[in-house]
Amino acid sequence: NAGVTQTPKFRVLKTGQSMTLLCAQDMNHEYMYWYRQDPGMGLRLIHYSVGEGTTAKGEVPDGYNVSRLKKQNFLLGLESAAPSQTSVYFCASMLTGLYGYTFGSGTRLTVV
Protein backbone atom coordinates (compact mmCIF):
# COMPACT_ATOMS: atom_id res chain seq x y z
CA ASN A 1 0.00 0.00 0.00
CA ALA A 2 1.92 3.02 -1.29
CA GLY A 3 -0.59 5.73 -0.29
CA VAL A 4 -0.15 8.86 -2.42
CA THR A 5 2.73 8.85 -4.90
CA GLN A 6 3.91 11.94 -6.75
CA THR A 7 6.15 11.89 -9.79
CA PRO A 8 8.59 13.37 -10.47
CA LYS A 9 10.11 14.42 -7.13
CA PHE A 10 12.30 17.12 -8.67
CA ARG A 11 12.21 18.98 -11.96
CA VAL A 12 13.86 21.99 -13.52
CA LEU A 13 12.02 23.66 -16.40
CA LYS A 14 12.89 26.51 -18.68
CA THR A 15 10.42 29.36 -18.99
CA GLY A 16 7.77 28.48 -21.56
CA GLN A 17 8.19 24.72 -21.32
CA SER A 18 5.30 22.47 -20.40
CA MET A 19 5.11 19.52 -18.07
CA THR A 20 2.68 17.25 -16.25
CA LEU A 21 2.87 16.24 -12.61
CA LEU A 22 1.31 12.91 -11.74
CA CYS A 23 -0.42 12.04 -8.50
CA ALA A 24 -1.45 8.44 -7.95
CA GLN A 25 -3.30 6.97 -4.97
CA ASP A 26 -4.10 3.34 -4.28
CA MET A 27 -6.60 3.86 -1.45
CA ASN A 28 -9.74 4.19 -3.60
CA HIS A 29 -10.17 7.76 -2.40
CA GLU A 30 -12.86 9.89 -4.04
CA TYR A 31 -11.32 13.32 -3.43
CA MET A 32 -7.99 14.53 -4.76
CA TYR A 33 -6.26 17.92 -4.47
CA TRP A 34 -3.28 19.84 -5.76
CA TYR A 35 -1.56 22.45 -3.58
CA ARG A 36 1.50 24.61 -3.98
CA GLN A 37 3.72 25.83 -1.17
CA ASP A 38 6.11 28.73 -1.56
CA PRO A 39 8.97 29.27 0.90
CA GLY A 40 7.79 30.27 4.37
CA MET A 41 4.15 30.15 3.39
CA GLY A 42 1.21 27.87 3.92
CA LEU A 43 -0.29 25.65 1.26
CA ARG A 44 -2.53 27.16 -1.39
CA LEU A 45 -5.13 25.10 -3.23
CA ILE A 46 -4.73 25.02 -7.02
CA HIS A 47 -7.39 22.58 -8.24
CA TYR A 48 -9.31 19.69 -6.83
CA SER A 49 -11.54 16.78 -7.83
CA VAL A 50 -14.50 15.25 -6.03
CA GLY A 51 -14.53 12.10 -8.14
CA GLU A 52 -13.48 10.51 -11.41
CA GLY A 53 -14.11 12.82 -14.34
CA THR A 54 -14.62 15.94 -12.19
CA THR A 55 -12.37 18.93 -11.55
CA ALA A 56 -12.82 22.32 -9.88
CA LYS A 57 -10.76 25.46 -9.33
CA GLY A 58 -9.17 26.33 -6.02
CA GLU A 59 -7.56 29.55 -4.78
CA VAL A 60 -4.78 29.86 -7.36
CA PRO A 61 -5.78 28.01 -10.56
CA ASP A 62 -4.31 30.37 -13.18
CA GLY A 63 -1.58 28.83 -15.32
CA TYR A 64 -2.54 25.26 -14.39
CA ASN A 65 -4.85 22.61 -15.79
CA VAL A 66 -5.89 19.28 -14.31
CA SER A 67 -7.50 16.04 -15.35
CA ARG A 68 -8.95 13.06 -13.48
CA LEU A 69 -9.66 10.47 -16.14
CA LYS A 70 -9.10 7.60 -13.72
CA LYS A 71 -10.13 7.57 -10.10
CA GLN A 72 -6.64 6.78 -8.87
CA ASN A 73 -4.81 9.49 -10.85
CA PHE A 74 -4.90 13.28 -10.72
CA LEU A 75 -2.70 15.11 -13.22
CA LEU A 76 -1.53 18.70 -12.91
CA GLY A 77 -0.35 20.39 -16.09
CA LEU A 78 1.66 23.52 -16.68
CA GLU A 79 1.19 24.61 -20.30
CA SER A 80 3.79 27.39 -20.34
CA ALA A 81 5.91 27.46 -17.21
CA ALA A 82 6.81 30.79 -15.61
CA PRO A 83 9.36 31.55 -12.85
CA SER A 84 6.42 32.44 -10.57
CA GLN A 85 5.45 28.77 -10.67
CA THR A 86 8.65 27.76 -8.91
CA SER A 87 7.32 26.02 -5.83
CA VAL A 88 6.81 22.72 -4.05
CA TYR A 89 3.67 20.97 -5.25
CA PHE A 90 1.75 18.64 -2.98
CA CYS A 91 -0.99 16.26 -3.92
CA ALA A 92 -3.52 14.98 -1.38
CA SER A 93 -6.39 12.54 -1.38
CA MET A 94 -9.27 11.83 0.95
CA LEU A 95 -11.80 9.03 1.23
CA THR A 96 -14.81 11.12 2.25
CA GLY A 97 -15.45 14.50 3.84
CA LEU A 98 -15.40 12.95 7.32
CA TYR A 99 -11.67 12.24 7.16
CA GLY A 100 -8.44 14.16 6.77
CA TYR A 101 -6.13 14.24 3.79
CA THR A 102 -3.33 11.85 2.97
CA PHE A 103 -0.54 13.83 1.33
CA GLY A 104 2.18 12.84 -1.08
CA SER A 105 5.81 13.72 -0.46
CA GLY A 106 5.82 16.62 -2.90
CA THR A 107 7.39 17.69 -6.21
CA ARG A 108 9.99 20.42 -6.10
CA LEU A 109 9.73 22.43 -9.33
CA THR A 110 12.12 25.15 -10.39
CA VAL A 111 11.41 27.29 -13.44
CA VAL A 112 14.41 29.20 -14.77
Added chain:
Amino acid sequence: DAKTTQPPSMDCAEGRAANLPCNHSTISGNEYVYWYRQIHSQGPQYIIHGLKNNETNEMASLIITEDRKSSTLILPHATLRDTAVYYCIVRVQNTGNQFYFGTGTSLTVIP
Protein backbone atom coordinates in the same frame (compact mmCIF):
# COMPACT_ATOMS: atom_id res chain seq x y z
CA ASP B 1 -15.10 28.58 6.44
CA ALA B 2 -14.29 30.38 9.67
CA LYS B 3 -10.89 32.00 10.10
CA THR B 4 -8.43 30.70 12.67
CA THR B 5 -5.72 32.48 14.64
CA GLN B 6 -2.62 30.69 15.91
CA PRO B 7 0.58 31.96 17.53
CA PRO B 8 3.38 32.00 14.95
CA SER B 9 5.82 30.06 17.10
CA MET B 10 6.15 28.12 20.35
CA ASP B 11 8.80 26.19 22.22
CA CYS B 12 8.33 23.10 24.36
CA ALA B 13 10.77 21.07 26.45
CA GLU B 14 11.27 17.49 25.39
CA GLY B 15 9.12 15.12 27.44
CA ARG B 16 6.70 17.83 28.47
CA ALA B 17 3.19 18.34 27.11
CA ALA B 18 2.91 20.70 24.17
CA ASN B 19 -0.30 22.73 24.19
CA LEU B 20 -1.00 24.48 20.91
CA PRO B 21 -3.86 26.99 20.97
CA CYS B 22 -6.18 27.98 18.17
CA ASN B 23 -8.80 30.69 18.14
CA HIS B 24 -11.83 30.32 15.89
CA SER B 25 -14.31 32.76 17.36
CA THR B 26 -16.53 32.90 14.23
CA ILE B 27 -16.99 29.14 13.94
CA SER B 28 -20.46 28.01 12.99
CA GLY B 29 -22.37 25.02 14.28
CA ASN B 30 -21.57 22.67 11.41
CA GLU B 31 -17.86 23.45 11.12
CA TYR B 32 -15.26 20.95 12.28
CA VAL B 33 -11.85 21.74 13.74
CA TYR B 34 -8.97 19.90 12.07
CA TRP B 35 -5.29 19.77 12.92
CA TYR B 36 -2.42 18.91 10.60
CA ARG B 37 1.32 19.16 10.98
CA GLN B 38 4.16 19.53 8.50
CA ILE B 39 7.61 18.32 9.37
CA HIS B 40 10.34 20.15 7.47
CA SER B 41 9.10 20.32 3.87
CA GLN B 42 7.39 16.93 3.98
CA GLY B 43 3.76 16.59 3.01
CA PRO B 44 1.44 17.64 5.84
CA GLN B 45 0.12 14.93 8.10
CA TYR B 46 -3.44 14.74 9.41
CA ILE B 47 -3.50 14.59 13.22
CA ILE B 48 -7.03 14.81 14.57
CA HIS B 49 -10.38 16.52 14.15
CA GLY B 50 -13.51 17.21 16.17
CA LEU B 51 -16.85 18.98 16.17
CA LYS B 52 -17.68 19.76 19.79
CA ASN B 53 -16.51 16.89 21.94
CA ASN B 54 -12.93 16.39 23.04
CA GLU B 55 -11.12 13.83 20.95
CA THR B 56 -8.07 11.64 21.53
CA ASN B 57 -6.09 9.35 19.30
CA GLU B 58 -2.65 7.79 19.32
CA MET B 59 -1.02 11.05 18.26
CA ALA B 60 -2.74 13.78 20.26
CA SER B 61 -5.74 15.11 22.12
CA LEU B 62 -8.04 17.87 20.94
CA ILE B 63 -9.80 20.00 23.52
CA ILE B 64 -12.62 22.22 22.21
CA THR B 65 -14.13 24.81 24.51
CA GLU B 66 -17.81 24.58 25.28
CA ASP B 67 -18.62 27.66 23.19
CA ARG B 68 -16.41 26.20 20.41
CA LYS B 69 -14.62 29.50 19.92
CA SER B 70 -11.21 28.04 20.63
CA SER B 71 -9.41 24.74 20.84
CA THR B 72 -6.11 23.29 22.03
CA LEU B 73 -4.08 20.51 20.49
CA ILE B 74 -2.16 18.58 23.13
CA LEU B 75 0.89 16.44 22.42
CA PRO B 76 1.22 14.70 25.79
CA HIS B 77 4.94 13.92 25.77
CA ALA B 78 6.68 15.97 23.11
CA THR B 79 9.72 14.50 21.39
CA LEU B 80 12.24 16.10 19.06
CA ARG B 81 10.38 14.50 16.15
CA ASP B 82 7.33 16.60 17.00
CA THR B 83 9.17 19.73 15.86
CA ALA B 84 6.97 20.90 12.98
CA VAL B 85 4.49 23.50 11.78
CA TYR B 86 1.02 22.80 13.14
CA TYR B 87 -2.05 23.96 11.24
CA CYS B 88 -5.46 24.48 12.78
CA ILE B 89 -8.22 24.56 10.16
CA VAL B 90 -11.95 25.04 10.54
CA ARG B 91 -14.00 23.51 7.78
CA VAL B 92 -17.57 22.74 6.95
CA GLN B 93 -18.24 19.49 5.14
CA ASN B 94 -19.34 20.57 1.69
CA THR B 95 -19.12 19.48 -1.92
CA GLY B 96 -15.39 19.98 -2.28
CA ASN B 97 -14.37 19.28 1.32
CA GLN B 98 -11.25 21.32 0.65
CA PHE B 99 -8.93 22.58 3.38
CA TYR B 100 -7.46 26.07 3.36
CA PHE B 101 -4.15 26.21 5.19
CA GLY B 102 -2.88 29.32 6.97
CA THR B 103 0.66 29.80 8.24
CA GLY B 104 0.23 27.72 11.40
CA THR B 105 2.35 27.52 14.56
CA SER B 106 5.99 26.54 14.32
CA LEU B 107 6.63 24.27 17.31
CA THR B 108 10.21 23.66 18.37
CA VAL B 109 10.84 20.89 20.87
CA ILE B 110 13.96 21.67 22.86
CA PRO B 111 16.20 18.91 24.25
